[in-house]
Amino acid sequence: MKITMIGTGYVGLVSGTCLAEVGNHVLCLDTDAGKIARLQQGEVPIFEPGLEAMVRRNMAAGRLSFTTDVKAAAEFATMQFIAVGTPPDEDGSADLQYVLAAARGIAQHMTGFRVIVDKSTVPVGTADKVQAEIAATLQRRGSAHPFAVVSNPEFLKEGAAVEDFMRPDRIIVGASNEQAIALMRALYAPFQRNHERLVLTDVRSAELIKYAANAMLATRISFMNEMANLAERLGADIELVRRGIGSDPRIGYDFLYPGCGYGGSCFPKDVKALIRTAAIEAGIEMQVLKAVESANEAQKHVLAGKVRRRFGEDLHGRRFALWGLAFKPNTDDMREAPSRVLVADLLAAGAEIVAYDPVAMDEARRVLGAPSGLQFADSAMQAVEGADALLIATEWKEFRSPDFDTLRSTLRHPVIIDGRNLYDPALVRTLGLEYFPIGR
Numbered sequence: 001m002k003i004t005m006i007g008t009g010y011v012g013l014v015s016g017t018c019l020a021e022v023g024n025h026v027l028c029l030d031t032d033a034g035k036i037a038r039l040q041q042g043e044v045p046i047f048e049p050g051l052e053a054m055v056r057r058n059m060a061a062g063r064l065s066f067t068t069d070v071k072a073a074a075e076f077a078t079m080q081f082i083a084v085g086t087p088p089d090e091d092g093s094a095d096l097q098y099v100l101a102a103a104r105g106i107a108q109h110m111t112g113f114r115v116i117v118d119k120s121t122v123p124v125g126t127a128d129k130v131q132a133e134i135a136a137t138l139q140r141r142g143s144a145h146p147f148a149v150v151s152n153p154e155f156l157k158e159g160a161a162v163e164d165f166m167r168p169d170r171i172i173v174g175a176s177n178e179q180a181i182a183l184m185r186a187l188y189a190p191f192q193r194n195h196e197r198l199v200l201t202d203v204r205s206a207e208l209i210k211y212a213a214n215a216m217l218a219t220r221i222s223f224m225n226e227m228a229n230l231a232e233r234l235g236a237d238i239e240l241v242r243r244g245i246g247s248d249p250r251i252g253y254d255f256l257y258p259g260c261g262y263g264g265s266c267f268p269k270d271v272k273a274l275i276r277t278a279a280i281e282a283g284i285e286m287q288v289l290k291a292v293e294s295a296n297e298a299q300k301h302v303l304a305g306k307v308r309r310r311f312g313e314d315l316h317g318r319r320f321a322l323w324g325l326a327f328k329p330n331t332d333d334m335r336e337a338p339s340r341v342l343v344a345d346l347l348a349a350g351a352e353i354v355a356y357d358p359v360a361m362d363e364a365r366r367v368l369g370a371p372s373g374l375q376f377a378d379s380a381m382q383a384v385e386g387a388d389a390l391l392i393a394t395e396w397k398e399f400r401s402p403d404f405d406t407l408r409s410t411l412r413h414p415v416i417i418d419g420r421n422l423y424d425p426a427l428v429r430t431l432g433l434e435y436f437p438i439g440r
């Protein structure tokens with residue numbers, strides 16, 4: 001099949017490339033000319049395991065190409081996917097300007113029947129807005145091409161995006177038009193050979209499924225973070241509590257890891273947007289989600305609190321090594337990363353920070369700028385040299401088994417403050433280090 005993918009960010013580029021991988025011909029459109037120029041050279045602007053090789057392979061096979069030409073993209077295919085950003089508006093609701101601009105672009109140039117598939121995360125009712133935008137644009141053009149709008153939210157995780165897209169748990173398709181449903185079934189057939197994974201719903205339910213999934217996952221994390229803070233005060237060990245409750249299949253082990261707060265481009269913005277949609281569209285106060293959000297805001301300050309308890313309120317003259325800047329491992333994404341709050345807290349208290357991240361340092365320099373007091377190291381051990389203590393904000397694999405003897409002898413104080421619970425407290429303490437994890 002032929003597919004146009006509008007937006008070449010994490011979702012658009014991964015989805016477009018994976019759809020090309022199974023034999024489709026995919027044209028990716030983006031308004032960012034610099035990004036498209038790099039992609040046309042086979043250069044992938046984001047760090048995502050396995051993606052660059054797949055992009056190059058499919059470009060070489062002639063199945064994947066990139067353009068900034070809206071007309072060419074609208075003419076290219078019946079299936080028009082929208083995968084542009086839906087960042088928070090000033091009031092926290094999802095900003096739909098990019099989605100509606102993409103819809104307008106399709107409508108201005110479409111030459112026949114089109115299925116407009118929304119892959120961006122959008123509030124309930126957005127498909128109706130897309131429908132209205134296209135109808136109005138067609139009317140201005142004086143043309144009457146038929147079209148259908150489908151909701152097909154995406155559930156991939158950054159750092160595992162290719163794997164998630166190629167092996168989805170479920171494929172949500174919200175649609176009512178029979179021709180569109182048949183095309184969606186055909187398109188996703190290669191991703192569900194042994195199991196039926198396509199869940200067909202009405203459009204509004206599909207739109208809400210995406211927010212409900214992210215809100216549920218964010219709730220689990222805030223719940224565990226709160227439980228961890230309690231365990232710490234009561235002398236219990238949250239890791240044992242986690243295993244103890246995870247063994248109940250109704251709870252399960254996944255996504256129960258306490259830490260220094262959830263970040264990324266999705267949970268913070270989607271929880272906020274759902275709270276806003278509920279209030280504005282339905283007059284409902286989402287009390288649980290409001291608590292999830294405020295618990296997470298507080299959790300992002302937990303590491304700085306531990307630093308202050310150990311080293312005092314005034315951190316002038318102190319230097320801290322920080323391992324991990326990205327909001328999670330295997331990505332260079334710094335959006336809403338807990339490390340940003342930690343860096344701001346420590347710099348405000350007068351400390352110096354020497355940070356190291358295996359892949360996110362360029363992105364960190366871009367988003368953090370060069371505030372005085374923040375430096376970057378070339379390696380994890382270099383960051384530790386001359387530091388008063390080691391702080392950990394991201395659970396990269398390379399941080400999991402450090403040489404604790406070297407750490408103890410290099411740090412000015414043998415202190416590790418760990419926001420991701422990477423180590424066995426008994427072992428680390430036996431080796432002569434003070435260890436402050438989350439909830440144990």
Ligand SMILES: NC(=O)c1ccc[n+]([C@@H]2O[C@H](COP(=O)([O-])OP(=O)(O)OC[C@H]3O[C@@H](n4cnc5c(N)ncnc54)[C@H](O)[C@@H]3O)[C@@H](O)[C@H]2O)c1
Nearest residue numbers: 007009010011030031032084085086098101102120121154
């Ligand atoms: N990042 C994730 O892990 C993830 C996962 C599932 C769903 N989502 C959702 O998918 C959507 C996209 O997220 P993302 O992380 O890929 O965003 P992103 O910011 O990485 O990429 C969006 C891209 O769209 C482009 N764009 C904006 N307006 C355009 C237009 N009119 N025409 C063509 N291109 C345009 C931008 O230049 C950018 O390259 C969001 O709604 C997000 O919530 C994201």
Ligand SMILES: O=c1ccn([C@@H]2O[C@H](COP(=O)(O)OP(=O)(O)O[C@H]3O[C@H](CO)[C@@H](O)[C@H](O)[C@H]3O)[C@@H](O)[C@H]2O)c(=O)[nH]1
Nearest residue numbers: 154155156157158221255256257259262263264266327328
């Ligand atoms: O047990 C856990 C699991 C995750 N996190 C944190 O939660 C955040 C989000 O992690 P993750 O969900 O792995 O990454 P995302 O790429 O943001 O993916 C989420 O957001 C995407 C965008 O909507 C969805 O598609 C995915 O299904 C959903 O998992 C990160 O800061 C993690 O450190 C925890 O603190 N504890």
